[in-house]
Amino acid sequence: MGVEANIKALRDELEQHNYNYYVLSTPTISDREFDEKMKELQALEEANPEFADPHSPTQRVGSDLSKEFEQVVHQYPMLSLGNTYSEDEIRDFYERTERALNEPFEIVAELKYDGTSISLIYENGRLVRAVTRGDGTRGDDVTANVKTIRSVPLKLRGDNYPANFEIRGEILLPWAEFDRLNKEREEQEEPLFANPRNAASGTLKQQNPAIVASRKLDAYFYYLLGEVLPADGHYENLQIARTWGFKIPDVIRKCGSLQDIFDYIAYWDAERKNLPVATDGIVLKVNSLRQQKNLGFTAKSPRWAIAYKFQAERAVTRLNSVSFQVGRTGAVTPVANLEPVLLAGTTVKRASLHNADIIEGLDLHLGDNVYVEKGGEIIPKIVGVDIDSRSMLLGAKVTFIKSCPECGTPLYRPEGEAAHYCPNESGCPPQIKGRIEHFVTRRAMNINIGPETVEDLFNAGLVKNVADLYTLEIPDLLRLERWAEKSARNLMTSLEESKQVPFERVLFGLGIRYVGETVAKRLASAFHSMKQLEEASLETLTEVDEIGERIARSVVDYFADEENRTLVARLEEYGLQMTVAEEVLANRSDKLKGLSIVISGTFTLHSRDEYKAMIEQHGGKNSGSVSGKTDYILAGENMGPAKLEKAAKLGVKIINENEFLNMLAE
Ligand code: IVH
Numbered sequence: 001m002g003v004e005a006n007i008k009a010l011r012d013e014l015e016q017h018n019y020n021y022y023v024l025s026t027p028t029i030s031d032r033e034f035d036e037k038m039k040e041l042q043a044l045e046e047a048n049p050e051f052a053d054p055h056s057p058t059q060r061v062g063s064d065l066s067k068e069f070e071q072v073v074h075q076y077p078m079l080s081l082g083n084t085y086s087e088d089e090i091r092d093f094y095e096r097t098e099r100a101l102n103e104p105f106e107i108v109a110e111l112k113y114d115g116t117s118i119s120l121i122y123e124n125g126r127l128v129r130a131v132t133r134g135d136g137t138r139g140d141d142v143t144a145n146v147k148t149i150r151s152v153p154l155k156l157r158g159d160n161y162p163a164n165f166e167i168r169g170e171i172l173l174p175w176a177e178f179d180r181l182n183k184e185r186e187e188q189e190e191p192l193f194a195n196p197r198n199a200a201s202g203t204l205k206q207q208n209p210a211i212v213a214s215r216k217l218d219a220y221f222y223y224l225l226g227e228v229l230p231a232d233g234h235y236e237n238l239q240i241a242r243t244w245g246f247k248i249p250d251v252i253r254k255c256g257s258l259q260d261i262f263d264y265i266a267y268w269d270a271e272r273k274n275l276p277v278a279t280d281g282i283v284l285k286v287n288s289l290r291q292q293k294n295l296g297f298t299a300k301s302p303r304w305a306i307a308y309k310f311q312a313e314r315a316v317t318r319l320n321s322v323s324f325q326v327g328r329t330g331a332v333t334p335v336a337n338l339e340p341v342l343l344a345g346t347t348v349k350r351a352s353l354h355n356a357d358i359i360e361g362l363d364l365h366l367g368d369n370v371y372v373e374k375g376g377e378i379i380p381k382i383v384g385v386d387i388d389s390r391s392m393l394l395g396a397k398v399t400f401i402k403s404c405p406e407c408g409t410p411l412y413r414p415e416g417e418a419a420h421y422c423p424n425e426s427g428c429p430p431q432i433k434g435r436i437e438h439f440v441t442r443r444a445m446n447i448n449i450g451p452e453t454v455e456d457l458f459n460a461g462l463v464k465n466v467a468d469l470y471t472l473e474i475p476d477l478l479r480l481e482r483w484a485e486k487s488a489r490n491l492m493t494s495l496e497e498s499k500q501v502p503f504e505r506v507l508f509g510l511g512i513r514y515v516g517e518t519v520a521k522r523l524a525s526a527f528h529s530m531k532q533l534e535e536a537s538l539e540t541l542t543e544v545d546e547i548g549e550r551i552a553r554s555v556v557d558y559f560a561d562e563e564n565r566t567l568v569a570r571l572e573e574y575g576l577q578m579t580v581a582e583e584v585l586a587n588r589s590d591k592l593k594g595l596s597i598v599i600s601g602t603f604t605l606h607s608r609d610e611y612k613a614m615i616e617q618h619g620g621k622n623s624g625s626v627s628g629k630t631d632y633i634l635a636g637e638n639m640g641p642a643k644l645e646k647a648a649k650l651g652v653k654i655i656n657e658n659e660f661l662n663m664l665a666e
Contacts, residue, residue: 007051010041014057015155022151023247052604053153060147069140075166076225078133079300081283081307082495083409087262093306097286105291107255108235109264110306112281113220115172116201118146124163125156140203148213155244161244162228169221172277173200177216184626196278221246233287269310273345281309314373318388319366322398324405328434329513330421332411334359336382344374351380355418356400361629366395406430426563433458435511438561439466443517444509445501448494456480467570470495499575506576513554522546525616529579530568534559545622591664592620600643601636605657618664626652634660
């Protein structure tokens with residue numbers, strides 16, 4: 001087989017496996033075999049760039065990024081649906097339709113998926129564009145991000161699809177993935193997503209498709225549009241679209257009567273709890289496209305469809321007390337302790353009160369009967385107080401505490417922030433323990449201990465900061481409960497191994513506010529060593545790409561603290577990696593020293609991130625916008641017209657990928 005045929009065969013095979021896995025949920029090969037085939041294809045494509053294809057399954061990994069989203073006008077406006085919570089209004093809708101059509105009709109019932117809507121344009125069986133709803137008239141072009149969603153076909157199956165059509169659906173983050181993501185964010189003390197809908201739309205608007213790819217979004221489709229469609233029935237069209245490779249929900253039903261509709265609602269109101277994705281109602285549509293046309297639209301929504309929304313489940317219960325929790329960064333979170341109550345299938349005992357403003361807004365008093373709701377949110381929230389049921393003996397008003405519940409230090413609230421913090425970083429137990437727990441996590445130092453052990457070591461006075469971990473000795477541990485020779489020795493090995501963990505992860509492990517994994521990597525590659533980072537000024541820090549004022553200030557503040565400097569010095573003394581490894585530095589040069597280079601457009605040989613890294617690795621500076629200081633623009637395809645114009649005006653030299661790579665090879 002020739003190379004081209006080989007590439008094509010691999011592409012087809014991988015697309016088939018993608019389809020089996022993501023659409024049919026019945027994989028026929030192991031993940032490992034899949035990855036191996038993918039690697040094989042990647043290697044072939046890299047070696048034979050003349051056979052590149054933007055629709056190849058390798059392009060789903062999302063290695064290139066388009067900085068700003070372009071706005072696209074929708075061919076058919078993306079309207080919303082009329083909403084109702086009442087079965088009476090469903091009856092009105094049905095009878096209105098009956099009167100208006102004056103002929104037999106069918107109603108299609110579907111689930112209303114609670115994600116973010118998307119419009120996909122296909123031309124000759126290829127995905128050409130994916131656009132968000134936006135304001136209904138125009139939306140953001142998020143094609144690069146949508147291409148990373150494995151269940152979205154880049155190339156259609158079969159050959160009976162129209163040459164041009166649009167399909168709409170919902171992008172969703174499955175519950176399991178949502179839970180995983182929030183858990184990860186909790187560990188990093190990043191703000192949690194309130195519900196899968198916010199998580200899905202936030203993810204879709206990410207600038208970096210590689211992040212989107214890592215989040216495992218899914219997409220369900222429910223609306224086919226175009227001048228020429230296979231059938232007159234909406235239902236029939238969706239069944240056909242399924243054969244083209246789209247994930248069309250198989251819970252769609254035709255209803256012959258109002259009773260059928262009510263049965264469907266009742267069934268799914270209960271059964272939806274077992275679905276892998278969030279739903280918030282059902283949608284009813286007149287099936288025939290001809291009849292839909294006759295019924296037409298109001299200014300905002302179609303007359304041929306209506307959405308019935310499920311009632312968010314709500315319960316009334318008593319507010320017993322409010323407690324305040326202190327996290328690793330000192331942020332204080334108020335939590336309502338409730339009389340246990342059954343809500344949406346689980347017993348609710350606690351609800352987050354978020355911050356002082358929310359407490360004030362609710363005018364909460366101890367002993368109040370409060371309304372607790374669990375809508376799309378997973379953490380139940382208090383939505384109101386049953387004022388009428390308050391007795392003469394009104395309980396004490398709930399106010400935010402003034403000092404730390406753990407160490408007594410007065411709290412402060414930074415200007416413009418909703419949260420209160422305990423400033424006693426070095427003496428407040430949950431902050432100390434939290435920092436140690438963060439330091440030992442897998443993604444940082446990967447030291448084999450959990451929160452309970454951290455607690456024990458702290459309580460025994462053996463470990464008061466992360467450096468103390470390296471002073472532990474086996475006899476110390478054996479004096480504690482639950483420790484035996486073997487587990488003690490394991491910890492020693494794990495500590496020893498952590499001394500080989502690369503510098504960027506040591507930096508991440510310190511838990512400097514706003515220095516997450518990505519920022520730690522950037523800082524490591526810009527400064528090469530802890531020493532240089534320690535000495536960096538606010539100005540030098542903000543010059544680094546993607547390091548803003550907020551992060552820079554946090555780093556400067558961290559190293560301004562004597563205690564932190566001592567801690568870092570001790571870690572160095574114990575043998576932790578405090579510089580970027582030699583091998584990494586060996587690939588560096590000064591070839592681009594003093595040059596400021598702007599990257600624009602999309603590339604075929606390397607990803608944008610790779611070019612960025614190359615510029616930095618060879619001493620150049622990658623900057624975001626063209627100015628008088630720009631030396632070169634590294635231009636790929638589709639460079640923005642504004643940038644082109646500016647470059648011409650300023651006389652900045654434009655180079656392509658090959659010219660750039662030649663500069664490095666010289
Ligand atoms: S049909 C013109 N069907 O609900 C009507 N929409 O308020 C086009 N949605 O923006 C929409 N599930 O994001 C339709 N089965 C379904 C749906 C659905 C969820 C969303 C969609 C739309 C909103 C309407």
